[in-house]
């Protein structure tokens with residue numbers, strides 16, 4: 017396979033001087049133009065993996081990282097802050113679950129888009145404004161002239177996410193990281209934003225790292241899937257194969273949790289019993305305590321992730 021555009025190698029991230037282990041030896045490969053979905057319950061380390069890519073941590077997080085994050089062969093984790101700042105938004109765009117929190121409430125939309133264009137592309141004001149209009153049109157915002165002068169609170173959640181996507185696209189990144197981009201939106205809007213991301217990806221040939229806790233969304237958008245549990249990848253492979261034939265009991269359990277209509281005609285929601293370990297992990301298989309297929313010998317030693325296109329971390333797979 018061709019060299020990955022973005023390759024995460026043995027990434028580990030700990031907070032509070034090592035007291036909280038969030039990500040533990042994660043490998044991911046994102047190839048040009050493809051969509052990789054990273055899936056897992058809340059707390060599995062998906063967002064921390066995304067944040068590590070652009071080192072978007074706060075000073076007080078007291079973060080320690082190990083491993084490499086290679087973008088076009090260059091290790092982003094090793095770059096000085098000033099150098100990384102240039103890459104953020106230019107090479108790799110990122111959008112988050114809560115588009116309100118990422119927008120500045122005191123500046124209008126036009127100012128927030130043109131600022132990015134002026135900073136990274138050094139466009140003069142008039143050109144930046146014309147480009148901002150074009151971007152708003154591209155992300156499907158009606159009355160873009162009027163919207164340039166709107167403030168974030170005047171827009172709906174779906175509109176705000178479209179604006180965030182416009183900002184993320186402004187510099188033509190090769191990679192877009194979308195961390196639960198539709199989780200805060202209602203179902204109809206969710207589908208629209210997902211459709212927009214797919215269309216933009218095709219139009220721009222971007223690679224998309226799509227993060228979600230919702231396996232339901234993945235079949236529509238992903239080429240490949242990496243399932244995360246307790247800071248590790250536990251299964252990965254082509255999306256259609258993983259969804260049709262999940263090999264890790266955790267992936268199976270996630271699939272079984274999707275809402276389904278029972279024989280009685282009612283919609284049922286299942287849940288995986290128990291909660292995932294967070295921050296401090298047991299030795300051996302981290303899923304064993306919740307696993308429906310657990311057997312003698314499952315606890316020790318920790319199963320390794322197998323090699324190859326379909327990788328599984330389970331001693332019984």
Ligand code: ADP
Nearest residue numbers: 031036038058059060061062063064077294295
């Ligand atoms: P996900 O996105 O999969 O829901 P996260 O990546 O946000 O999960 O979190 C992984 C783990 O790291 C969780 O246990 C979370 O509580 C912890 N964590 C995340 N950010 C911080 C932080 N800034 N300081 C301390 N712990 C954190």
Ligand code: MG
Nearest residue numbers: 062063064196
């Ligand atoms: Mg998250």
